Structures are given as structure tokens and as C-alpha cells.
Amino acid sequence: MAQPATAITPTRSENYAEWYQQVVRAADLAENSPVRGCMVIKPWGYAIWEGVQRVLDGMFKDTGHKNAYFPLFIPVSFLEKEAAHVDGFAKECAVVTHHRLQAGPDGKLVPAGELEEPLVVRPTSETIIGATYAKWVQSYRDLPLLINQWANVVRWEMRTRLFLRTAEFLWQEGHTAHATKEEAVEETMKMLGVYAAFAEGWMAMPVIQGRKTDGERFPGAVDTYCIEAMMQDRKALQAGTSHFLGQNFAKASEIQVLDAAGARQFAWTTSWGVSTRLVGAMIMTHADDDGLVLPPRLAPAHVVIIPVIHKPEDADAITKYTQELARALKQQSFDGRPVQVELDTRDMRGGDKAWNWIKKGVPVRVEVGPRDMAQDSVFMARRDRAHKEKVAVKREAFVAGIAALLQEIQDGLFARAAALAKEHTRRVDSKEEFERFFTAPKVAENEPTPIHGGFALAHFCGDPAVEASVKETLGVTVRCIPFDGDNEPGKCVITGLPSKKRVIWAKSY
């Protein structure tokens, strides 16, 4: 049967949203579950998440944090303690009201044993961790408390998309308590920096660090900081957040210590998190019309070896040759770990196998047949280049150069993503230009909206009502007030009122 020109249909330019779903499916990352809004993360997708966990966990430990675990269930009364927090999360909480099932009249199971106080399935853990911290600290000498937990959380979303927004998702949430405001602010910034380093260094995803506007701030936080990345459809994706919570939660949960002078003081707290959404971010940053493209530092497999065996009499020799190749590659190290090798001996046609791994995004693919073996070489293709572009490489040189090659691919992916972001980030100084920038070309009613827009660097007066109205009319919000960039004052692109600094406007996920 004739195959389409690309492994994924539709392509990014034809229908970006549908393309995304097809990539997730083709790479076998995840699928929808019997439970509405929840996903099943399949082994290949989970392996990517494990890579994220491995690296970040190491970074958290290096910055002095310890892991712990807090309950999935949170008493409703805990959530009520912080007013802004309630407003932010109440409408998307799953609530547990019963603790038992019993047979109903028609044989079906019905809830019984109503709880005196309903429990919510954690949408985030500030309140329950705050209540625990209150017991743990008495003296300023007990601070700082630097804890992280890897967990699942539930936010009852109406519309979901695999990895990007699901009712249940996996994440880590760091929760720290400090004796002084300065220390807590420093922690908030430090962890934002960790996220930025991870996003850029491992995911090969350029990010902008900045502060959220009042309208976009985490419910209950004093300040929310974030890393924002541009996806290939030029929409922004918030890839990580770090919150300076001030004393809001300390007051709500009574996290108090005696200071050196013997006076009672509320602690200063922070929280910070990234989620399985990062997998979606990685897809939308690097994947192409043939499927997933993995940055080597997070790829579950770096190299896949596909033996090409046509005649049975070649089988033994090629099997031995590829096994030996796999062993030699595994002895090489990349990024401080052994090179991860997949030897694909499945009983499948060669073409099917090759496309299988292309769609899964493995950085380097080698085919080894009798001809290669005879020349003591391998036939190599890299995922960041066209799939037809294959070259014969001497085996020894290939093995010796694998780490450098993987690093080159890693760097190339970052450069490509950075170039895209740069190309579609522009200064906008008039309302007309602003509207033009964010208005999609007209298409027929059932057609998907063409890719357009990007990041607009424009002045903003800071009025939340203005931001809300822009969101209403154009679907555009302030993604962040970036740390970088010049500080020349100007006039708000919408109202003309004075503005201290340009902010980043964009459509977002």
C-alpha cells in the first residue's frame, strides 16, 4: 500500500493539534484510559518521565532537598484555610465522601459509610504539608526545611489532552520553609534556575524565566515565577513554576518558630513543581512530521541496532556482530552514564522496524547487514536529519564517536528550537500591530486555525482588567515579565499608560 510522505498525518502545518495526538500514539507514549480525562502512560512514555525524574531528583538532592511523601487525601477544612487558595482550586477538586461500598437493591455497589468530613484528592499539597510542617518546627534552628515529593495529583479538568492537561497527572512538588523572607526568595529563584537548567540542558528546550502577572499567579502565592517555552505552533507553554508564598501558608497552617530573640515568627515558605506536562513540551518542541524526536540526554535509548538478515546463513554472523556492537556501545559513556542501546531482534520486516524507531524518536539508528559486516562498518541514520540520509561508518569509529555524536544532536536540537523561538519573538509597539500579530489568517469554518503569532515583547501597564480584556478578545495573555531584556520604560501597547518594562504576550497552552 502506498504510504504517505510523512509518518504522521496530518502534518504540523496541516493540523497541529491532531498532529500532536498522532505523535503520542505513533510513538506509543500514552493512551486514553477508561476513566475520563485520565491517561495510561505506556512504557516508552514512562521511560521518558523516568529520565526527567532521575535528572531532576539528582538536582534537588544536590541543592539540599530530601524526598518525603504526604497523603493523597486532604481534609476539606485544610483547603479552606487559605482564602485565595480555595478560590483557585475548589472548582476542580475530586471529593471523597464515603469510605465503603455495599450492595444496593439491584446488585450494584453503592457508597456507604459517609465521612464526617469530606476529603479532597490533592490538587496540590501546600495545605497538608503546611499542617505537617507546623508540627515539625519549633525553633528557627529547625529551618530551613527542604522537602520534595514525587506524587500524582488530581485537577478535575473539563477538557484534557494527553500529557498537556489530564485530570490526574504525575509531578514533583517541592515545599520549603525558611526563617527569613530573603532566604525563601532565594530558594524560589534557585529552584526556578534548576528548572531552567534542566529544560535547556536536558530537554534542549529554550525557556524564558520570569515572573507571573497578578492575574496568572498561583492561588495563595505572593509571587509566582515560571519558565515559558515556545512550542512549534508558536504558542507558549508554562513548563515549570516556582512560588514565593510569603507567610500566607505559614499563617494559614501556623508554621511558627521562636527566633533567636525568643519571639514567635511565622516561617516563609516556597513551593515549586514540574509535571508530566514536560513530556508534552518535549514533543511539541522537537517532534517532526515523522514522529517523536528525543533529545539524547533524556532518550530511553540512544542507539537502536537493526540487524538486516535476508539469508538464513547470514543470521548467526550478523547476530554475533550486532551483539558485539551493542556491547561495545554500552561500554561507551554519554552524559555520565553508559550509552543506552536497543538491539531490535523482533521478527518483523526491516522497514517496519526502522519506521517504528523513527516514530519513537531514538536519536541514532544503525542497520547492520552482510555488506556492512563485510566492511566492518555500520549504516547509520540520525533522527535529527532526514530519514533517507544514511551513511556507512566504520564500526570502530562509530563506537568511539557515539558520545560526541549524541552531544552534537543534543546541541543541534537546542539550537534549532532556539532559532524558532527567536524567529517568532518580536517587539510590538502599537495596538494595531499587536492585533495583527495575533490574528490568524482566515480559513473555512471547519479548518484548523493556521499556525501564527508567537511571542510579542510589548509594554504593559499592569492592570489585570486590561490583561483580562486582551484574553477575552484575542486569546492572548501575559506569559511572564521576563528577568532578561532591557528595562527601558515605555507605553502600554493597549492603554498607552506608562510601563516600566516589556512583558511577553502570547497564546498559550
Add this chain to the structure above:
RNA sequence: CGGGGCGUAGCUCAGCUUGGCUAGAGCGCCUGCUUGGGGAGCAGGAAGUCGUCGGUUCAAAUCCGGCCGCCCCGACCA
């Protein structure tokens, strides 16, 4: 929660308007042969209580009603 659409084989769907043989196709799956540096060809095969409950009828995938579920567009969101 508002507006629209859809539930038929593992997947994508046709059939329904105008009720009637044993409910179909493509892909996938299994077997065999032919192929063989790219997602193959031929032949054969397995696989569906037509979402569910009820109604109309001699007869329901098809008509009517309730329920359940899913998708898309809004509102909300990491």
C-alpha cells in the same frame, strides 16, 4: 456547565434516509508461499449480543423514547 456531532470487528469507518437473505470494507492480527538495505505482494483464516435499557413491528444496526459513554467548539486550567 452551554452549543454541535458520534457510538457497528483490535483500529478507522460503510450500511440506517425507504425496517427484510448468513451485517460489510480497509488497516491490524494468524497461517503459507513469494519477496527482501526500507513502512511489500498473493492466497487462505480468526474476529462483531451493531453502546445500553425499553417501545413499535411478523421482522430493528436501521424507526421512537430513556440512560450511559466519547469527540469537537466555548467557559476554566500546569
